[in-house]
Amino acid sequence: MSIIQSLSRGLTIIELLAKSESSLGVTEISKQLGIDKSSATRLIQTLVEHGFAIKDPESRRFLVGPKMKSLVDISAEARPLKALSMPFIKKLMEDTGENSHVAVYSQEQCLVVADIESTAQLRVVSGEGRLIPNHCTAIGKCLIAFGEYPLPRDLNAHTPRTISSRDQLKLHMEQIRNRGFAMDDEEHEYGVRCMAAPVYNKAGKAIASIGISGPTVRVTLDKVPELSKIVMQAGADLSKLLAQKDYG
Amino acid sequence: MSIIQSLSRGLTIIELLAKSESSLGVTEISKQLGIDKSSATRLIQTLVEHGFAIKDPESRRFLVGPKMKSLVDISAEARPLKALSMPFIKKLMEDTGENSHVAVYSQEQCLVVADIESTAQLRVVSGEGRLIPNHCTAIGKCLIAFGEYPLPRDLNAHTPRTISSRDQLKLHMEQIRNRGFAMDDEEHEYGVRCMAAPVYNKAGKAIASIGISGPTVRVTLDKVPELSKIVMQAGADLSKLLAQKDYG
DNA sequence: CCTACTTGTTGCACATTGCGCAACAATTGG
DNA sequence: CCAATTGTTGCGCAATGTGCAACAAGTAGG
Structure with missing residues (x-):
């Protein structure tokens, strides 16, 4: 059985966002997953695109999106x-x-x-x-x-x-x-x-x-x-x- | 801005599962996304691994998992x-x-x-x-x-x-x-x-x-x-x- | 106010990763 | 019982996603 790495990483980010009390920045996420910030950026962008995450434009940090609940x-x-x-x-x-x-x-x-x-x-x-x-x-x-x-x-x-x-x-x-x-x-x-x-x-x-x-x-x-x-x-x-x- | 394909596909599967009235099979999913069934299998397995989807072992079909709600x-x-x-x-x-x-x-x-x-x-x-x-x-x-x-x-x-x-x-x-x-x-x-x-x-x-x-x-x-x-x-x-x- | 530090984004080259094909296995239905 | 459909696995290729590094944009501290 093979696991799709990038999907797995993306799902882990969703979990991080949901469990964290506050919003998370790209660097924080990348550190928690042990990946490069560039990868974290792209994964998050994909999540945002789908509405699973939202970006607070002020702080440029991320939160769980409304998609999950809907x-x-x-x-x-x-x-x-x-x-x-x-x-x-x-x-x-x-x-x-x-x-x-x-x-x-x-x-x-x-x-x-x-x-x-x-x-x-x-x-x-x-x-x-x-x-x-x-x-x-x-x-x-x-x-x-x-x-x-x-x-x-x-x-x-x-x-x-x-x-x-x-x-x-x-x-x-x-x-x-x-x-x-x-x-x-x-x-x-x-x-x-x-x-x-x-x-x-x-x-x-x-x-x-x-x-x-x-x-x-x-x-x-x-x-x-x-x-x-x-x-x-x-x-x-x-x-x-x-x-x-x-x-x- | 680049979108991560496999993550995007995985998220789309989550959406399909959530919106569908009944459970979905691998072939059905692969057709809806226009991808091969092998890819669909692996993406779904990853979702199951994370609890975002569950597999009904009887019918070998998939449903949204409890992870989403939790x-x-x-x-x-x-x-x-x-x-x-x-x-x-x-x-x-x-x-x-x-x-x-x-x-x-x-x-x-x-x-x-x-x-x-x-x-x-x-x-x-x-x-x-x-x-x-x-x-x-x-x-x-x-x-x-x-x-x-x-x-x-x-x-x-x-x-x-x-x-x-x-x-x-x-x-x-x-x-x-x-x-x-x-x-x-x-x-x-x-x-x-x-x-x-x-x-x-x-x-x-x-x-x-x-x-x-x-x-x-x-x-x-x-x-x-x-x-x-x-x-x-x-x-x-x-x-x-x-x-x-x-x-x- | 300027400098130093931290954080987020983009380009790029490499190779890892995920892709489709095809064969196989497991069910279902006729 | 066979045919047809559905799910799983192996494999080789190349597209995809990766990390590096440079850049951009803030933030803090003196």
């Missing part, structure tokens, strides 16, 4: 949810022709637990397991508006349309609750419009959101009423199933 | 506990001359969150971040006896002294509660004797355990009363601090 979340808690959701987002994708997904709240962000891509040439790719912002995406805003989660702290503007004011966002949440669905109107990415509706567990708590993402050229504003109805119906249907299965 | 636990929840515990296990080690540690319950096992090695030539090495059994270690039995955790399902015999009967273990828990401390009398490893006491949070819930491990030649049975007193005192002292700091 993977654990997705494999443990969210896996059954994904299994239950698949048929619904499949149908949603077929009915709307757009990328469909289900997300939950994790680490103050929005964790995509299930995702089906549209079959159109021009499509939005989101990808399972991704952590996306809560304040400028439909599925994220939906979680905040209907779930028992705090307003995001980080309100980075991703496009000129991003709502970056705390007060405005609060008002916006109110609107979302009144309409029953959330919309991301090019707030996260140019040319992309999304809609999402809440998913409730048996106890009536919004524990997830379901939605679609499409290019603005297809998901035009005049189609919003029709599409949002479909999305909300999907949310209601999935909620019903979760209640039956006693999920959450 | 690392997340240790970095998130347990990190503050570790910081608070350090001075206490340091003192405990100095007072007893033996390896000292603090553990919490995680994934039906016993997660070592802080650990200080004895300075003696002959010493017990346990190691932070390790997941050890609950039924045949002092810190593990302590968690079960005083905490609100279920009896372990797996009662593997590690030595002839391991308590492998559910009923016996139940009785044994009773004894531990009466004495106020747990002892592992060569139940996990030959020649090693350990003692542990509960650590309570402000609400009076046993959320951790603190203890020592030493070779039987030093930790003789006639020293147990004296040593156990020291360990229990350490548990009480740490509990007091946790209450002050409002931990847990």
Whole structure:
């Protein structure tokens, strides 16, 4: 049986980062592993690239990244949810022709637990397991508006349309609750419009959101009423199933 | 910036495993990454070696390992506990001359969150971040006896002294509660004797355990009363601090 | 403020390491 | 019981990752 050296070293770095109380520098890591700093640099860069580690740009030291937790979340808690959701987002994708997904709240962000891509040439790719912002995406805003989660702290503007004011966002949440669905109107990415509706567990708590993402050229504003109805119906249907299965 | 290929591939496999609903086989993995099955085999073996993946020997397929969750636990929840515990296990080690540690319950096992090695030539090495059994270690039995955790399902015999009967273990828990401390009398490893006491949070819930491990030649049975007193005192002292700091 | 020290990044040349191929072994399914 | 698929091991080649060393960027200390 052969062990892959560089992978092994990388995993050891992950363990070091997780176990250390504070952040670690490249030299420190290289000493602990008994390797050159140059190798440590490159291994760490690879970890950062994958999100398993993050770099504090100030101190140029490293910490465990959010990827670890989101993977654990997705494999443990969210896996059954994904299994239950698949048929619904499949149908949603077929009915709307757009990328469909289900997300939950994790680490103050929005964790995509299930995702089906549209079959159109021009499509939005989101990808399972991704952590996306809560304040400028439909599925994220939906979680905040209907779930028992705090307003995001980080309100980075991703496009000129991003709502970056705390007060405005609060008002916006109110609107979302009144309409029953959330919309991301090019707030996260140019040319992309999304809609999402809440998913409730048996106890009536919004524990997830379901939605679609499409290019603005297809998901035009005049189609919003029709599409949002479909999305909300999907949310209601999935909620019903979760209640039956006693999920959450 | 250069990316380390084999590390990158290994991390991608972790992600695949975490996101997949079921277990994955070597061929499946190799196809998804576009690499040869031999490479996939070796990468996976490395992951298994580190505990990031586990192999179901029946189906010869792979799943995410417990390492991921224990690392997340240790970095998130347990990190503050570790910081608070350090001075206490340091003192405990100095007072007893033996390896000292603090553990919490995680994934039906016993997660070592802080650990200080004895300075003696002959010493017990346990190691932070390790997941050890609950039924045949002092810190593990302590968690079960005083905490609100279920009896372990797996009662593997590690030595002839391991308590492998559910009923016996139940009785044994009773004894531990009466004495106020747990002892592992060569139940996990030959020649090693350990003692542990509960650590309570402000609400009076046993959320951790603190203890020592030493070779039987030093930790003789006639020293147990004296040593156990020291360990229990350490548990009480740490509990007091946790209450002050409002931990847990 | 300048110098000395420590820490992180990049280029480069070498050879170790990990790669794919292919044969083999072990299962599964028809 | 044979065919087909999946997992493991040996092996030779070269691509990959390694350490060295120079460089860059901070940090501390006088």
